[in-house]
Amino acid sequence: MAERPEDLNLPNAVITRIIKEALPDGVNVSKEARRAISQAASVFVLYATSCANNFAMKAKRKTLNAGDVLAAMEEMEFERFLEPLREALEGETLKILSAFKDILINEQARLSGRIEEKSENVKSAASGCISVVLKTAELSAELIKLGAG
């Protein structure tokens, strides 16, 4: 049931693509080098996880969070990763909020159609609720951009 680390390699195609994008055109990578990098990447995941988990355990938390991983990067002397990681985290959260807003806007449109026959009070209440949530999403996005998150 539990998978062993050896069984869990990262997909070759993805590893290859990351390597190719990192290196200049015209550079090739031997199969053995690619395999070794893929293996190293798996070891990296395990090492980073273990390190991050230590921070979580020290804080008496059962759930590993992003902060633990960032602390682990520093511990592992990969400070150069911190800035791009923080940006990626911010981008991902903004993307999710953006998708959230889209869902809300769609819901708003759908509700407007369905409650046409209902009273104005119901319509404006529903609309009002959605506006509040939309505004919250916008403000959250602003806060995240300001780095206050």
Add this chain to the structure above:
Amino acid sequence: MAATVTTSLVTATEHDPDRCESEEETRGAEAEDSGQQQQTGPVTVSHSRLSKLPLARIKALMKTDPDVALASQESVFIIAKATELFVEMIAKDALVYAQQGKRKTLQRKDLDNAIEAIDEFAFLEGTLD
């Protein structure tokens, strides 16, 4: 915080083929290679690059550690992204040795040289086949 938003919204956007929380990665790397554009709807936030490593696989790797109880979605994402940065870094550092050897093909020995020479890669010593 953002973590709660993340969890509740991942289920909402399950239809998105690029959300790797489900077992998407069982479709294989072929799906990732088909050049599908990433769209979550009319509004997309553009930033440099999304993590391409399958989050389900990363999470499974993390869980092989017996001391790890739970990992937030964010933490899995961040580890995936960090791993991507690591692959870039080690490839570039190994390239230096290939170039020293006047080669245009990165070989296993270039990796070994990089691991031996660079402090940050010390954790890899003795771990590769």
